[in-house]
Amino acid sequence: MKIGITGTGSYIPSVIAKNEDFLNHEFLGTDGAKFGYENAVIIEKFQSITGIAERRYALPELNTSDLGHLAADKALQDAGIDKEDLDYIIFAHNFGDIEHGKIQGDTLPSLATRVKHLLRIKNPKCVAYDMIFGCPGWIEGVIQASAFIKSGLAKKCLVIGGETLSRVVDEHDRDSMIYSDGAGAAVIEANPDGGEILGHASLTFANGEAYYLFFDKTYNEGGCSNTRYIKMHGRKIYEFACTHVPKAMADCLEKSGVDIDEVKKIFIHQANEKMDEAIIKRFYRLHNKEVPENIMPMSIHKLGNSSVATIPTLYDLVRKGELEPHGVEKGDVVIFASVGAGMNINAFVYRV
Known part of the structure; x- marks a missing residue:
């Protein structure tokens, strides 16, 4: 099916x-x-x-x-x-x-x-x-x-x-x-x-990593001490993502039975341009490959990080030809991957 x-x-x-x-x-x-x-x-x-x-x-x-x-x-x-x-x-x-x-x-x-x-x-x-x-x-x-x-x-x-x-x-x-x-x-x-999900992977790292993203008070001592805002340990998240996301993507790709050379696009959570580039570079390094040109569409430059909205928004834009020079065609193999609070990681390989 x-x-x-x-x-x-x-x-x-x-x-x-x-x-x-x-x-x-x-x-x-x-x-x-x-x-x-x-x-x-x-x-x-x-x-x-x-x-x-x-x-x-x-x-x-x-x-x-x-x-x-x-x-x-x-x-x-x-x-x-x-x-x-x-x-x-x-x-x-x-x-x-x-x-x-x-x-x-x-x-x-x-x-x-x-x-x-x-x-x-x-x-x-x-x-x-x-x-x-x-x-x-x-x-x-x-x-x-x-x-x-x-x-x-x-x-x-x-x-x-x-x-x-x-x-x-x-x-x-x-x-x-x-x-x-x-x-x-x-x-x-x-x-x-239509398209087909070929394989997926999901992971939760909570033994020390659970609170890399968290809620805490303002940095302004004169602000309301009872109001909480989104906070993060940016360096820890960067190191965590670069270590674990490429492995999860590689595991997912192996489960799908697809060769890495067949992958046309990687839709990754728009969190941080340098972090995403490092993740993709390490993913290809695991396969002894160089990163192909235009493999990773990016919307973060104009849209920022909207958390769970980044990937479905990015895919919609690319799918409808609204993010040049990127596009997808029927039969293309793409990878979706994300990392975030929890700390959670997941991915799925998809044939368009």
Whole structure:
């Protein structure tokens, strides 16, 4: 049974925040002290490492579930299926809906249920639930959807990845420049003439690595000590990802039975340009190969890191010819891979 992606959609928010918009921010170190150099230097170094020149933020009236609904609607239209035929809606996120200007995440009801409501799906047998798996959540949702279909529990599933990270950042933390908002979605179903998931891998490292990404108070001593923001141990994450993600990708590729020379594209979580380049280089080094030209599409330069939304958004853009010079054609073999909070890693090999 061929199980694959029959439709994709994405929603890229309209508000553009450029690096120069951060020139007047008061960035502080973990000890609350100011840095000994100007913001222009901080921003220049930031861009040279991450590759991010600008990012997208959602309009104040839109929440994560709204972004997910907009992406989902496009995916359903692209797949050409009746929304009432969906068996599962899986929404991968990390913080729920956070209204603009508020500090509390809202997951009651689940974001998947909210999307089902916004899509006006009447079928009660369409089960809606959320996936909390860090940045790899969308990939894990696809893996679960594939398992449901393979086991006969489902025929058609909708998997969404969405986030509004701009609402959970500490403005005094220079890492806040990394994060952005967005949503991507895909319809997964059995399709004899369509694409096929050839193999997958999922891993959780929690023996010492669990809190590489975490919630903590602002670096500003005068700020509210009870409010929490997304924080990370960047160096530890970098080293962890470069060590473990290439191995997971290689294991996944071996399980799929596909030779590395057949791989046309690698869709990797848009976390950090230099980190992603290092991961891909090490992956090919494991096979004694050089990295092929244009193997890794990147959207982080303009869209930033929107967590679970990066991969489905990236694939939608490439699939629809909106990220030159990249594209995919029927029969191409591609790899999806991600790493994030947990610490979780996953990947799947896919024939378009």
